Amino acid sequence: MRGIVNRLGPNGPYLALALTCLLGWGFKAHCGAGWIGAEQYTTGCYSDAVPFWGLRGVAAGQMPYFEARMEYPVLTGALIWIEGLVARVIGGARADAATFLGVVTLGNAILAFVILEMMRGAGAGLARQYAWALAPPLVLYLGHNWDLLAGTFAVAAMLAAARGALVRATALAALGGAAKLFPILMLPLLGLGALFASDRTWRARIVAGAVLVAVAMAAWGAVNLPVAALAFQNWREFYAFSSERAGTAASVWELMTQFGWWVTDIPTRNLWSFVLFVGGATTIVAAGWRQHGKHPWLLFTPVLAWFLLTNKVYSPQFDLWLWPLLVLTGTRARPMALFLLGDVAAYFAEFWMFAGMEGASPSATQGDILAAAIVRGVAMLWLIHAAVRDPAPRWLAQRRSGASSAAPPVAPGSAATVASSAASSAPAARDQA
Numbered sequence: 001m002r003g004i005v006n007r008l009g010p011n012g013p014y015l016a017l018a019l020t021c022l023l024g025w026g027f028k029a030h031c032g033a034g035w036i037g038a039e040q041y042t043t044g045c046y047s048d049a050v051p052f053w054g055l056r057g058v059a060a061g062q063m064p065y066f067e068a069r070m071e072y073p074v075l076t077g078a079l080i081w082i083e084g085l086v087a088r089v090i091g092g093a094r095a096d097a098a099t100f101l102g103v104v105t106l107g108n109a110i111l112a113f114v115i116l117e118m119m120r121g122a123g124a125g126l127a128r129q130y131a132w133a134l135a136p137p138l139v140l141y142l143g144h145n146w147d148l149l150a151g152t153f154a155v156a157a158m159l160a161a162a163r164g165a166l167v168r169a170t171a172l173a174a175l176g177g178a179a180k181l182f183p184i185l186m187l188p189l190l191g192l193g194a195l196f197a198s199d200r201t202w203r204a205r206i207v208a209g210a211v212l213v214a215v216a217m218a219a220w221g222a223v224n225l226p227v228a229a230l231a232f233q234n235w236r237e238f239y240a241f242s243s244e245r246a247g248t249a250a251s252v253w254e255l256m257t258q259f260g261w262w263v264t265d266i267p268t269r270n271l272w273s274f275v276l277f278v279g280g281a282t283t284i285v286a287a288g289w290r291q292h293g294k295h296p297w298l299l300f301t302p303v304l305a306w307f308l309l310t311n312k313v314y315s316p317q318f319d320l321w322l323w324p325l326l327v328l329t330g331t332r333a334r335p336m337a338l339f340l341l342g343d344v345a346a347y348f349a350e351f352w353m354f355a356g357m358e359g360a361s362p363s364a365t366q367g368d369i370l371a372a373a374i375v376r377g378v379a380m381l382w383l384i385h386a387a388v389r390d391p392a393p394r395w396l397a398q399r400r401s402g403a404s405s406a407a408p409p410v411a412p413g414s415a416a417t418v419a420s421s422a423a424s425s426a427p428a429a430r431d432q433a
Contacts, residue, residue: 024139028045038358050097058084061088065231071237079107084103087099109142111148115151141316149179160172167215187212251314281303330393335382339379
């Protein structure tokens with residue numbers, strides 16, 4: 001394996017990602033424009049793109065929110081409309097759900113390459129680049145839906161914070177929240193970084209924190225307020241849907257209900273998922289402060305993992321939210337590998353349970369989903385513990401060292417410094433997973 005990596009050289013991750021994207025396209029596209037029987041569940045080829053083509057006005061070219069319902073935030077709705085337009089231009093009168101699925105997959109592949117390029121530009125080592133390029137979640141979810149847009153914003157925000165550009169990181173995280181809500185979980189951490197910057201007076205800290213609040217509100221508002229003002233009911237559907245839905249099969253709340261351990265209704269789940277998340281996230285930040293207090297944005301990864309564990313909804317593709325952040329900040333290979341195993345197991349267990357409900361085979365039970373969820377949950381708790389306890393990954397520490405040696409306190413290291421440190425370092429497996 002090392003010989004192959006050496007022969008491929010620095011472009012190897014790009015070739016690997018191209019292969020992964022090809023596999024991801026084939027995994028979803030083989031079912032075509034329509035599903036026969038329960039093949040979307042038995043083969044795992046289900047994609048939101050197929051029902052959206054007809055049910056959300058994509059085929060007719062309807063504008064999301066203004067002419068059609070849309071249960072995604074505004075930036076994702078805009079992406080869906082653009083991809084629908086591309087599909088109609090490419091396919092003409094013969095355009096169908098398969099055409100749209102191909103365009104959606106291509107759009108996500110482009111985002112996957114953007115993430116890889118950002119990782120390389122930040123100085124992440126080859127092992128981390130390959131961990132993204134060969135990621136099983138990309139095969140499973142590249143054509144699944146549009147969550148990778150928010151994931152790209154989240155990665156960009158984290159890397160901006162790594163460069164010390166907190167204003168840019170805040171704007172990117174807020175825009176990510178306009179694509180899917182989870183990137184906004186980084187905002188409080190960025191604010192804490194501004195408020196507790198030890199090299200500034202308290203007055204300067206408060207001003208810096210206020211600036212970040214204003215930037216976040218302006219970025220999110222610039223995208224959302226015009227749509228909310230003109231099409232409020234359709235704009236609010238995402239938020240109403242999130243509040244009113246009961247949950248998904250692999251969430252801890254649904255599992256506890258199904259097995260009779262704690263039967264909860266929707267208001268109870270909404271309340272206790274919020275209480276547990278806030279309590280756990282506060283504990284994570286407090287426990288990780290000693291190690292990462294100067295750079296609290298590093299705690300975004302364990303906070304997001306805890307959010308997924310406590311949320312009433314844990315759709316399979318949510319693992320794609322977490323994986324690129326684990327690739328960037330993870331310090332231990334074994335729990336990351338266990339997480340991938342749990343992700344694949346949970347994906348097929350959930351869809352095969354749906355297959356069984358339609359009398360198809362292979363099928364799975366709620367017990368199979370529980371087993372997969374336990375594997376994934378153990379991995380995530382392990383990763384949370386590691387993120388709180390371990391020092392920052394070596395490549396990030398080297399980048400911060402380069403940044404601190406530059407004249408302005410917020411400036412990143414030079415490109416030459418980053419390239420030199422990436423080329424000369426050969427971190428251990430636990431630091432490069």
